[in-house]
Amino acid sequence: MTTYHSTRDAGNTLTASQAILRGIAPDGGLYVPDHIPSLDIALDQLANLTYQETAYAVMKNFFDDFTEEELKHCIAAAYDEKFDDATIAPLVKADGHYYLELFHGPTIAFKDMALSILPHLLTTSAKKNGSTKEIVILTATSGDTGKAALVGFADVPNTKIIVFYPKNGVSAIQEKQMVTQKGDNTYVVSIDGNFDDAQTNVKNMFGNADLAARLDAAGYQFSSANSINIGRLIPQVAYYVYAYGQMVKQGAIAAGEPMNVVVPTGNFGNILAAYFAKQMGLPIQKLVIASNENKVLVDFFQTGAYDRNRDFILTTSPSMDILVSSNLERLLYLMADENPQAIQTFMNQLKEVGRYEVTAAMKEKAKDFYADYANEAEVSAQIASLYHTDGYVIDPHTAVAAHVANSYTAETNDATPIVIASTASPYKFPQAVLDAIDPEFGDGTMEEMLERLRELSGVAYPKAIEELLHAEVRHDTVIASDEMQDSVESILGLKR
Numbered sequence: 001m002t003t004y005h006s007t008r009d010a011g012n013t014l015t016a017s018q019a020i021l022r023g024i025a026p027d028g029g030l031y032v033p034d035h036i037p038s039l040d041i042a043l044d045q046l047a048n049l050t051y052q053e054t055a056y057a058v059m060k061n062f063f064d065d066f067t068e069e070e071l072k073h074c075i076a077a078a079y080d081e082k083f084d085d086a087t088i089a090p091l092v093k094a095d096g097h098y099y100l101e102l103f104h105g106p107t108i109a110f111k112d113m114a115l116s117i118l119p120h121l122l123t124t125s126a127k128k129n130g131s132t133k134e135i136v137i138l139t140a141t142s143g144d145t146g147k148a149a150l151v152g153f154a155d156v157p158n159t160k161i162i163v164f165y166p167k168n169g170v171s172a173i174q175e176k177q178m179v180t181q182k183g184d185n186t187y188v189v190s191i192d193g194n195f196d197d198a199q200t201n202v203k204n205m206f207g208n209a210d211l212a213a214r215l216d217a218a219g220y221q222f223s224s225a226n227s228i229n230i231g232r233l234i235p236q237v238a239y240y241v242y243a244y245g246q247m248v249k250q251g252a253i254a255a256g257e258p259m260n261v262v263v264p265t266g267n268f269g270n271i272l273a274a275y276f277a278k279q280m281g282l283p284i285q286k287l288v289i290a291s292n293e294n295k296v297l298v299d300f301f302q303t304g305a306y307d308r309n310r311d312f313i314l315t316t317s318p319s320m321d322i323l324v325s326s327n328l329e330r331l332l333y334l335m336a337d338e339n340p341q342a343i344q345t346f347m348n349q350l351k352e353v354g355r356y357e358v359t360a361a362m363k364e365k366a367k368d369f370y371a372d373y374a375n376e377a378e379v380s381a382q383i384a385s386l387y388h389t390d391g392y393v394i395d396p397h398t399a400v401a402a403h404v405a406n407s408y409t410a411e412t413n414d415a416t417p418i419v420i421a422s423t424a425s426p427y428k429f430p431q432a433v434l435d436a437i438d439p440e441f442g443d444g445t446m447e448e449m450l451e452r453l454r455e456l457s458g459v460a461y462p463k464a465i466e467e468l469l470h471a472e473v474r475h476d477t478v479i480a481s482d483e484m485q486d487s488v489e490s491i492l493g494l495k496r
């Protein structure tokens with residue numbers, strides 16, 4: 001049996017479904033499994049499995065209080081025609097690397113991989129635990145999570161979803177996707193502040209006992225769609241296992257040989273999923289963290305000091321504009337030999353002075369990781385060079401990873417084949433992509449940019465883009481970041 005407990009308190013254990021329902025622990029910690037189950041499928045069999053079969057093979061050992069029928073139902077409901085590629089996550093070779101395209105879901109970014117299944121895991125979990133409360137999903141987003149969660153939860157019975165995003169911290173397409181969201185149970189609010197402000201206030205609401213009591217009295221229960229929920233993290237493990245099978249199938253490696261992964265990183269969820277895959281026994285050699293100019297993680301992995309006291313930089317890869325990477329707490333817990341007191345100390349230091357430093361022995365435990373970053377000019381040059389050598393168009397997040405993949409290879413001479421997590425469709429960030437491959441184009445309306453990108457890439461519009469062009473705005477609230485709790489209370493009609 002795999003049970004879960006908080007990174008800040010090992011005492012209280014929960015089943016998988018209870019941990020999914022809670023999202024974040026009452027002490028502010030993140031739920032971690034008591035052990036990482038091993039992959040019980042032979043590596044040479046992986047190439048024969050569909051995405052759905054792979055997902056089941058991975059998730060059944062983590063979510064072992066779900067019945068086979070429940071879990072297979074969740075998987076089938078998530079990974080269906082919502083995805084515009086029958087293989088769900090195709091692996092595409094370009095310029096010597098393998099791009100794992102995780103953007104074929106309904107919002108054309110990789111968050112769909114987890115957020116299309118989370119609502120099903122959550123409602124199944126509620127049923128299993130006899131909960132009759134209405135689930136309120138509270139989410140802070142730097143752009144992609146919000147929309148993917150809104151699509152996942154829209155009109156799901158017995159749920160409401162409230163999304164906060166930084167007014168000036170998301171792309172035009174991302175904003176339009178969110179403010180046009182349909183569904184009677186969806187609420188979208190922008191704040192005057194950055195993503196970290198939004199995330200901090202959401203975390204504070206989760207930790208507010210008085211608020212929890214009033215929610216309870218009103219028949220509500222908070223849950224989280226952020227990547228801190230294990231119901232998001234674990235489904236992401238599946239695509240690394242799937243990618244490995246596809247690498248074998250395409251002849252890039254033989255079964256048993258290693259691959260490296262390079263992951264454009266923000267909140268540390270995606271790369272942590274790769275690490276879990278490695279711990280399950282998947283032959284991943286290096287886990288390469290790729291950051292943009294907000295390179296707090298690069299500095300941490302290089303020096304052992306995590307220091308958020310620095311300017312927050314707005315880049316062309318907004319989903320990685322993050323100074324506090326929530327999921328790092330889970331790795332830190334493993335680095336600290338699963339000592340909750342150590343995590344409490346680090347997290348208090350982070351809260352109070354914005355900085356903590358790990359010991360050399362702890363740092364040694366993270367030696368499977370390598371971290372580097374790409375600046376804005378490098379991102380742009382990378383998009384252009386891949387387009388000119390191979391005709392393959394990538395988005396700025398993926399370009400951060402492609403650049404770091406090249407600098408990793410140049411620095412280490414490691415010839416292990418590389419899988420790059422391709423986290424968004426270029427159609428989601430047309431301005432930055434056009435600035436890179438067609439600088440003459442200059443400014444244009446969203447429609448003009450999309451049209452030009454279609455000409456250059458030769459890739460048809462995904463359904464998400466077609467719909468966006470005709471959607472009307474349904475949400476237009478802007479508030480100060482310290483008004484977030486008031487906003488939630490008024491949406492839910494809570495009384496003091």
Ligand SMILES: *Cc1c(COP(=O)(O)O)cnc(C)c1O
Pocket residue numbers: 109110111144145227264265266267268269270271319320397423424
């Ligand atoms: C969220 C996101 C990332 C960062 O992923 P994390 O799991 O937060 O590290 C990278 N690229 C895109 C396009 C994203 O939406």
